[in-house]
Each structure stands twice: as structure tokens, then as C-alpha cells.
Amino acid sequence: MGEHTVRSFDEELQHVDQLIRDMGDLSGAMVAGAIRALLTSDQALAQNVVADDTIMDAKQRDLDNSAITLIAKRQPMAQDLRAVVGAIRMAGDLERIGDLAKNIAKRVGAVGQSPTPRNLSHSIDAMAQLVLGQVRGVVDLYVARQAEGLKDLRADDQKIDIQYTAVFRELLTYMMEDPRNITACTHLLFCAKNLERIGDHVTNIAENAYFVVTGTQLPLNRPKVDETTTTVPA
Amino acid sequence: MGEHTVRSFDEELQHVDQLIRDMGDLSGAMVAGAIRALLTSDQALAQNVVADDTIMDAKQRDLDNSAITLIAKRQPMAQDLRAVVGAIRMAGDLERIGDLAKNIAKRVGAVGQSPTPRNLSHSIDAMAQLVLGQVRGVVDLYVARQAEGLKDLRADDQKIDIQYTAVFRELLTYMMEDPRNITACTHLLFCAKNLERIGDHVTNIAENAYFVVTGTQLPLNRPKVDETTTTVPA
Numbered sequence: 001m002g003e004h005t006v007r008s009f010d011e012e013l014q015h016v017d018q019l020i021r022d023m024g025d026l027s028g029a030m031v032a033g034a035i036r037a038l039l040t041s042d043q044a045l046a047q048n049v050v051a052d053d054t055i056m057d058a059k060q061r062d063l064d065n066s067a068i069t070l071i072a073k074r075q076p077m078a079q080d081l082r083a084v085v086g087a088i089r090m091a092g093d094l095e096r097i098g099d100l101a102k103n104i105a106k107r108v109g110a111v112g113q114s115p116t117p118r119n120l121s122h123s124i125d126a127m128a129q130l131v132l133g134q135v136r137g138v139v140d141l142y143v144a145r146q147a148e149g150l151k152d153l154r155a156d157d158q159k160i161d162i163q164y165t166a167v168f169r170e171l172l173t174y175m176m177e178d179p180r181n182i183t184a185c186t187h188l189l190f191c192a193k194n195l196e197r198i199g200d201h202v203t204n205i206a207e208n209a210y211f212v213v214t215g216t217q218l219p220l221n222r223p224k225v226d227e228t229t230t231t232v233p234a
Numbered sequence: 235m236g237e238h239t240v241r242s243f244d245e246e247l248q249h250v251d252q253l254i255r256d257m258g259d260l261s262g263a264m265v266a267g268a269i270r271a272l273l274t275s276d277q278a279l280a281q282n283v284v285a286d287d288t289i290m291d292a293k294q295r296d297l298d299n300s301a302i303t304l305i306a307k308r309q310p311m312a313q314d315l316r317a318v319v320g321a322i323r324m325a326g327d328l329e330r331i332g333d334l335a336k337n338i339a340k341r342v343g344a345v346g347q348s349p350t351p352r353n354l355s356h357s358i359d360a361m362a363q364l365v366l367g368q369v370r371g372v373v374d375l376y377v378a379r380q381a382e383g384l385k386d387l388r389a390d391d392q393k394i395d396i397q398y399t400a401v402f403r404e405l406l407t408y409m410m411e412d413p414r415n416i417t418a419c420t421h422l423l424f425c426a427k428n429l430e431r432i433g434d435h436v437t438n439i440a441e442n443a444y445f446v447v448t449g450t451q452l453p454l455n456r457p458k459v460d461e462t463t464t465t466v467p468a
Contacts, residue, residue: 068305068315071302103463189420229421
């Protein structure tokens, strides 16, 4: 839609909401693509994910501009203002998820040149599936305005953190076992960390979506299991 | 200042600008503290940095709320709207810098338990000083409204990227040399990556600050040297 189109207030709100859905769908596709590219060493797919990030950035700029213009021009009251501000924040997190998926995709080449131990692929895949489920889930729950579901989904981030700690420790042992694993494992370490951070952005989105839907904040202190910053395996 | 205080439009703009300065000063202090704590294994200092992040988050929430209220209530025109929207974006990047400094600080314990090779400390310190200079520089240039300086500063991010690539390769070789280095080097790898990402956030801030000051965008395609995602040392 061109910027000179005259839109009603509701149409403007719907435009912002549609952009969030688009960005949500794209972030799910990018995460799924990056994981598949990583686990199957698919360079062409990895390139697609990298290219998708440009679309994501353009969508965010569109949303940001639409939302700010809407606030300045329409002076929306409480609930609508909450929805628009919430959309700006959710868009920020969705854009970051796209960025992290792109970063995983960019590492496909470096990882692919070393044989990855089979068990390790399994652990990373398990973590990736948890993350992908969260990314897709949070967008669906926001679209369906399911407050309770968003609350439960936020709590599930803990599972990702636990799986990340397991992958982190496993990668360290592979590196210690054989120096030839170090380069690939280092890149996989960053991929796993990126997946864990995608989980954190999903948490932010769940919190903002909950606020948009209910008008109240979820309690701040989600139990955060972040063990790897202090992990020193024997 | 309490939220019920009646403020003039200019006072509201100044409040937002003051919060950006506060967050800028705090981010510089947090980055400096995290680096010093890491290189001297100072656990108490590391704890201070972690605690500072709560203050940073509170400042960002204050800024966000002030800025959104200001836009909704005052319907600012072009230049003022640009300043307020720019402030929201800069605050987002400053908050992320604080987060990354906190993450470095949280790794101090895990790194400190292994002896870090002396040359490596030197490389990381060199990278850290570049990053710290950029963080402090971007805030000073924004406060002084120095558009040309912001442009130059953005270009300097390349130096950080080059130094990061050097640190990354060096860390890999230490890990390959002796498996006992792997755990500490892994944490240092994340610390170096965090420093590189702080540089990226400084770049974003420079771009937003330039836009606030001049009303025009810096050209989009900054040359980005990100070699480590494809680095596979022989």
C-alpha cells in the first residue's frame, strides 16, 4: 500500500497488525530455514535465509513509520496506544530473531567443512525444534489474542535454557576430545547461543503481546536459567 | 521527577534528552567495568556491572514511557518528532549495550578459574579499548550534535571488526594447542563477540543520532567486515 493512500484509523491499526503477522511468519520461516541449512549443510537454503533478512528489515521500517505516524496523527487513547506501542516493541524483537537466524545461516559454510558428530546434531536439532515451536507459537497466540497461552509459553523458555546448557557442555567435551572439532564446534556454539537468544526474544514478545491483549504486565521476574556463563566442566 | 509533575513541552523534550545522556554515561561505565573485571578477575566489580543493568532497564522504561506520552499528547512536528523517535531507538541500543556488558561481567568467574595467556589478554584489551572509545564517543558526539563526527565514528566500527577477527583466530589456536584452555577460551570468545556486538549497537546509535541532528539518513551500506562466520583456520 502506498504511503499516500488515505486510510481510516481502523485500517491503519490493521496495517500495523498485518505487518506484525507478516514479520512473525517470516521469522518462523527464517529460523526453520537456518536450522535445516545448518543440519543438512544446505548452502543455497542458507543464502535464502540471509536474503530474507532484507525483507524483514523493510517490514520493520514500514511498521515503525506507520506506528509513529499513527500515534502522532491520531493521538490514540489507552487501548489503541497500547496496541501500537506493543507492535513497535514486538517488531523490534521479531527483527532481532531474523538477524539471529541470518547469523546461523552465515555459519553453515564454516560448520559444513567439518564432520559434525551425529549425537551433537541430535542435541542441536532438539534445541532448535523447541525454539521453532516457541517462535511459531508466540505469533499464533498473539494473533488469537490468547493471554493465558502467552503466559504458559513464556514459562516454556526454561526448557530452551536447559537444552542450551546441555548443548554447551556437549560441545566443550567434543572440543576437548579432538582439536580438529574445535573450529566447527565453535561455530555451533554461536549457533546454539543464537537459538537461546531467539528464545529470549520470544519471551519479550510474549510479555508485550500479553500486555497488548490484557492491559496488565506479566510479573517481571521470570525464573531465568542461564547456567553456561558460569559453566566450568571438570 | 514524579509522573504527575506538570512539565512544559521543552521540559519534556529535555527530560528525554537527559535520559539518553544518563543511559550513555551508564553504558560507558558498564563496558569499562566489565572489561576491567574480566582482565583483572575482579568479581566484586563484575557484580556491580550486573547490578547496574537494573538501573539501565529502569531508565529505558522511563524514557520509553516519557517519549510515547510526549508523542501522543503533544503531536510534535517534524524535527521534534524525529528527536523523540530517535531517542526511543537510541535508548534501545544503549540498553542492549548494558545487557552485553552484563553478560561479559557474568563470565568473569568462569574465565578467572583458568590462567589466560598473556598475549591474549593484550589482544582482548586492545579490542575492548576500541569499543569503549566508540561507546563514549558516540554519546559525546550526540550531546554536542556533531554530525560529521558521527559519520566518521560509524566508519571506525571496521577497526573493531578487524580486531575481533584477530582475537577469534587467536582464541581458536589457543584451544587447539591445549585442551585445558578450551573452557576459558570459549567464554572469552563470547566476551569478544559481545564486544563486537556492542560496536554494532554504537553504529546504530551513530546512525540514529545523525538522523536526529541532520534530518537525513547516512547511506545504508556501511562496509561490514564480518569474516569470522566463515573463518576456518588451517
